Amino acid sequence: MKKHEFLPDLPPPANTRGMMGWMLKNLFNSPLNTILTFVIAFFACKGIISVFDWAILDANWIGTTRDACTKSGACWVFISVRFEQFMFGFYPEAELWRPKLFFATLAILTALLAYHKTPKRTWIFLFTVTIYPFLMAELLEGTLFGLPVVEPHKWGGLLITLIIALVGIVVSLPIGILLALGRRSDMPVIRSLSTVYIEVWRGVPLITVLFMASVMLPLFLSHGAEANKLVRALIGVVMFSAAYMAEVIRGGLQAIPKGQYEAADALGLNYTKKIVLIILPQALKITIPSIVNTFLGLFKDTSLVLIIGMFDVLGIGQAANTDPSWLGFATESYVFVALVFWIFCFGISRYSIWLENKLNTGHKR
Incomplete structure (x- = not known):
């Protein structure tokens, strides 16, 4: 072999790459970390096995009455019997x-x-x-x-949760954009009105807003006019969520470099075209995580409508827990409701991550 020739590079050792390499580097890199890893893994496995036994292996799945719940695990018969109520509330069966x-x-x-x-x-x-x-x-x-x-007072369960969440999300976003633009406006009147609106609604708890929408809103309607409780709750949720959305959008607007505004002005674009074509697309892309976080908070806050007599999916679960025929199965009810909320929230969060990656125009190193 000639002196100037080199042997090919050897691959890195197997214990320094992949899952094994990561575990050796982060979990077993010292005696103390090794002991802590085994202790935590022991308790985690013990907890997971206990939950799995309760929820799956020892659970009761088939039946129509509580007499079918003979095993020591969860009684999912309770959920199956009440499933339509969890989904639709007291909507007529026919x-x-x-x-x-x-x-x-x-x-x-x-x-x-x-x-x-x-x-x-x-x-x-x-x-x-x-x-x-x-x-x-x-x-x-x-x-x-x-x-x-x-009548809307018969609606309930997941039906009410989705209606309130979807209306709140779809309507509050454009209102929040207008409020954010208004708060950054050069016109003192518009800027002051937008600021007052945002600060007032952000300083009031949602529970108070729902009470006001349910009790005080009818006082402002003309004589003989009436808005049902669902419409009043929707108005309260939209007005409350719009204030938070406005601040999220305003943060995105402030993150846009001044040169983008100057470039739009140099092109001769008027205010509307500058905002719609240049500024807002960038601001909304930047604030996707914050917008989705606000949406998730709004989706979970729909459970607060229970205090004004509307039974969302959580309210139906609490009402079902008071049924004398099914006392003692509150855990199954709350686990099912938590699973419903988690499925929707996880789906929204995953889609937002995909959207962020799709719209990402940065240069990753």
Whole structure:
């Protein structure tokens, strides 16, 4: 072999790369860390096995009464018997096809909008946020199609949770954008009004807002006019959420470099085009994590409508826990409700991460 020739590089040792390398570096890099790793792993495995036994192996799955719950584990029979109430509240059984149709169409539209290659996606979005809500509201209440009228006070469960969350999210975002722009406006009146609105609503708890919407809002309506409790709750949630959304958007607007504004002015763009075409797309992209975080908080805060007599999915669970025929199964109820909230929140968070990566225009090293 000639002196100037070199042997090929050897691959790194197996214990310095992959999962094994990471574990040796972070979990077993010293005697103390090794002991702590084994102790924590022991208690974690013990807890996981106990939960698995209670929720799966020793659980009761089949039956219609509490007499079917003979094992020592969870009684999921309670959830199966009350499942329709968890989903639809006290909606009449003969008309359950209406909320089921709402759930199905909502899932289809959400899937079409989430898939970025869907044809005519813009038109589907416009339909979803304009015509679709009013169409479904009339279908659920039955005032337009000649169907039996179902008063909103009979709605409940996941149906109410989704309605309040979706309306709050869809309506509060554009209002929050306008408030954020108003707070940064050069016009003193607009800036002052936007600031007062944001500070007032951010300084009031949501529980108080719901009480005000339920009790005080009817006082401002004309004589003989009446808004049902659901509409009042929606107004309160939207006004409250819009104030928080405005501050999130304002943070994104302030993060945009001044040169972007100057470049838009140099191109001769008016204020509307500058904001819509240049500033807002960048600001919204920056604030995706904060916007999604606000949406998740709003979704979970829908459970507070219980205090004004509306039974969302958590309220239905609490009401079911007081049934004398099913006393003692509150744990199963809360676990099921927590799982419902987690599924929706996890799905939203994962989609937001995908959206961040898709819209990322930075240069990663």
